[in-house]
Amino acid sequence: MGHMLELSDFHYYYGQIHAVKGISFYVDEGEIVTLIGANGAGKSTTLNSIAGLTRALGVKGRITYKGVDIAGKSGHNICKMGMMAVVEGRHVFPQLTVYENLRMGAYRRNDTKEVLKDIEEVFDFFPRLRERREQMGGTLSGGEQQMLAIGRALVNKPDLILLDEPSLGLAPIIVEDIFRKIKEINEVNGTTILLVEQNSNIALHTASRGYVLQNGEIVIEGKCEDLLNDPKVQHAYLGLT
Amino acid sequence: MNDTLKLILQLMIPGLCLGCVYGLNGIGAALLYKGSHTINNAQGAVVGFGALLGYSLQNRGLGLISSTIIATIACFFVGVLLQVGVISQIEKKAPIYVVIATLALSIVITNANYLIVGSYTYDSAVILINVSKYLHIDSVNVDILWSNIVAIAVSFIAMVSVHFFLNKTKFGSAMRAAAMDPFAAESCGISVVKTRAVTWGIMSALGALGGCLTGPLFGVSAGIGIAAGAKGNTGAVLGGYGNMYGAIIGGMIIGIVETIFGYIYSPYQTAFTNALFLIFILLLPHGIMNEKAIEEG
Numbered sequence: 001m002g003h004m005l006e007l008s009d010f011h012y013y014y015g016q017i018h019a020v021k022g023i024s025f026y027v028d029e030g031e032i033v034t035l036i037g038a039n040g041a042g043k044s045t046t047l048n049s050i051a052g053l054t055r056a057l058g059v060k061g062r063i064t065y066k067g068v069d070i071a072g073k074s075g076h077n078i079c080k081m082g083m084m085a086v087v088e089g090r091h092v093f094p095q096l097t098v099y100e101n102l103r104m105g106a107y108r109r110n111d112t113k114e115v116l117k118d119i120e121e122v123f124d125f126f127p128r129l130r131e132r133r134e135q136m137g138g139t140l141s142g143g144e145q146q147m148l149a150i151g152r153a154l155v156n157k158p159d160l161i162l163l164d165e166p167s168l169g170l171a172p173i174i175v176e177d178i179f180r181k182i183k184e185i186n187e188v189n190g191t192t193i194l195l196v197e198q199n200s201n202i203a204l205h206t207a208s209r210g211y212v213l214q215n216g217e218i219v220i221e222g223k224c225e226d227l228l229n230d231p232k233v234q235h236a237y238l239g240l241t
Numbered sequence: 242m243n244d245t246l247k248l249i250l251q252l253m254i255p256g257l258c259l260g261c262v263y264g265l266n267g268i269g270a271a272l273l274y275k276g277s278h279t280i281n282n283a284q285g286a287v288v289g290f291g292a293l294l295g296y297s298l299q300n301r302g303l304g305l306i307s308s309t310i311i312a313t314i315a316c317f318f319v320g321v322l323l324q325v326g327v328i329s330q331i332e333k334k335a336p337i338y339v340v341i342a343t344l345a346l347s348i349v350i351t352n353a354n355y356l357i358v359g360s361y362t363y364d365s366a367v368i369l370i371n372v373s374k375y376l377h378i379d380s381v382n383v384d385i386l387w388s389n390i391v392a393i394a395v396s397f398i399a400m401v402s403v404h405f406f407l408n409k410t411k412f413g414s415a416m417r418a419a420a421m422d423p424f425a426a427e428s429c430g431i432s433v434v435k436t437r438a439v440t441w442g443i444m445s446a447l448g449a450l451g452g453c454l455t456g457p458l459f460g461v462s463a464g465i466g467i468a469a470g471a472k473g474n475t476g477a478v479l480g481g482y483g484n485m486y487g488a489i490i491g492g493m494i495i496g497i498v499e500t501i502f503g504y505i506y507s508p509y510q511t512a513f514t515n516a517l518f519l520i521f522i523l524l525l526p527h528g529i530m531n532e533k534a535i536e537e538g
C-alpha cells in the first residue's frame with residue numbers, strides 16, 4: 001500500500017505566474033506532516049490544490065489520495081473522499097449560526113444521529129463554541145472562528161485534515177491551545193494531518209516530519225527534530241542565529 | 242365609513258395579488274444576487290413561458306391545478322438548464338456578463354414564446370373558469386375576485402415553503418452557505434454548481450407559478466411576464482437587495498402602490514410608481530431590510 005497522500009512533480013500556475021515549481025512530498029496515514037515557509041512560498045496554493053479549491057487549469061503533475069489521482073478534481077468531490085481543508089483565513093459562514101456552521105461541516109454525512117453526537121463532542125472540545133451555539137459565525141472573535149473552522153472539519157470525520165495557518169492572528173496562549181487540540185485530534189481520533197504554518201517553531205514541535213518550501217520549491221525536508229537542529233532552518237525560519 | 246373600507250378592500254386585494262407575483266419574482270432576484278452578485282434579465286421571459294405552458298396545458302383539457310403544478314415544475318428544470326448550460330459558463334468569466342447574456346436570453350425566449358403562440362392575447366375567461374367568480378362580502382357590499390384570493394393564498398404558501406426549504410433543510414442551508422462563501426462551501430463537500438442550479442430552478446419555478454396564477458387575470462400573451470420580472474427585481478431592490486424577505490415586502494408595496502396610482506390616474510401609473518421607487522432608493526439605498534448589498538467605500 002502506498003502513501004495516503006502523495007504529490008509528485010506538482011506545479012501550479014496562476015496564469016503566467018509559476019507559483020509552485022514541481023514539488024514532491026508524501027503524507028502517511030496517522031502522521032502529522034508540516035509544510036513551512038515564508039510569505040508567498042506557495043504553501044496555501046499547494047494545500048488548496050490538494051483540496052481541489054484552486055482552478056483545475058493551473059494544476060500540473062500528480063496528486064494521489066488513497067491511491068486515486070485527484071489532481072484537478074472539484075473540491076466537493078475530494079471532500080467526499082474523506083479529506084477536509086481548514087483554509088487560510090478561517091472562512092466560517094458569516095450568517096450561519098455556530099451550530100449551522102458545524103452542520104455544514106458534516107454535509108457529506110447522512111448519519112444524522114451520529115452527526116449530532118459529534119457536534120456535542122466538538123462542543124466538549126471547544127466549550128467556548130457551545131456557549132456561542134446560536135451566535136452568527138461572522139460575529140465570533142478570530143480565535144473563536146478558528147475553533148469553529150477546526151470544529152467544522154472535525155464533524156466531517158475526515159481521514160485527512162489539511163490545516164492552513166491555524167495560528168494566524170491569534171494570541172500566543174490561544175495558539176498553544178489550538179496546537180494542543182491538533183495533536184489530540186491526531187492521537188485520539190487517529191486523523192492524519194497536513195499542517196501549513198508560518199509559525200515554524202510550533203509547527204515543528206507538533207509534527208513528526210516537515211518540508212521547507214521556498215519560492216515554490218522544497219529546499220529542505222526531514223524529521224522535525226532534525227529540522228529544528230538544522231542551522232539553515234534555525235537561521236531562516238526559527239529566528240535563531 | 243363603509244365606502245372607504247370598500248374602496249380600500251377593492252384596491253388592496255388586487256394590489257396585494259399583483260404584489261405577490263412581484264414578490265415571487267423578487268425572491269429569485271434576491272437569492273441570485275446574494276449567491277452570485279448578478280441579475281437575471283431573462284426572468285420575465287421565463288414567467289411568460291410558464292404562463293403560456295400553463296395555459297396550453299389547460300387548453301388540452303388538464304385541470305387548473307395540475308397544469309399550474311406541471312408548468313411550475315417544468316420551469317424549475319428550465320432554470321436549472323439555463324444555469325448549467327449557459328450561465329455557469331459565462332459566470333466563470335465575471336458575474337457582470339450574466340447581466341448582458343440574460344438580456345439576450347430574454348429576447349430569445351420571448352421570441353420563442355411568440356413563435357409558439359403568436360402575438361395573440363388569449364381571452365381570460367377561456368382560460369380560467371372561475372376568473373369571473375366573485376366573493377361577495379355582505380357587510381361592506383364588496384365583490385372580490387376569487388382568482389385574486391387564490392393567487393394570494395398560493396403565493397403565500399409558496400413563499401413559506403421556500404423559507405422552510407432554505408432554513409430547515411440540509412440542502413437549503415447548503416444553498417445559503419454556498420451563497421455566503423462558495424470557496425468554503427466546496428471545502429465542506431457542497432457542490433456549488435448544484436446549489437446555483439437549484440437557485441435558478443427556484444427562481445424560474447416561482448416566476449412561472451406567478452405567471453400561471455395571474456396570467457388569466459390579464460390574458461395570456463407571449464410577453465406577459467416581462468413587466469412582472471422587472472418589477473420583481475425593483476421590489477427586491479426596494480426591500481434591500483439580496484434579502485429574500487425584503488424582496489417579498491418590496492414586491493407587495495410596488496403592487497399596492499401601483500394599483501392605487503392606477504385608481505387615481507391610470508395613464509401615469511407606471512411612471513408614478515417608478516418615480517416613487519427612485520426617491521425611496523435615494524433616501525434609503527439599503528432598502529427596507531437595511532441589506533448592505535454592495536460594498537461601499
Ligand SMILES: Nc1ncnc2c1ncn2[C@@H]1O[C@H](COP(=O)(O)OP(=O)(O)OP(=O)(O)O)[C@@H](O)[C@H]1O
Binds near residue numbers: 019037044
Ligand atoms: N490568485 C492569485 N493570482 C496570482 N498570483 C497568486 C494568486 N494567489 C497567490 N498568488 C501568488 O502565488 C504565490 C504563492 O502564494 P501562496 O498564497 O500559496 O503563498 P503562501 O506560502 O501561502 O504565503 P502566506 O504565508 O503569506 O500565506 C505568491 O507569490 C502569490 O503572490
Ligand SMILES: [Mg+2]
Binds near residue numbers: 043044045088
Ligand atoms: Mg498562505
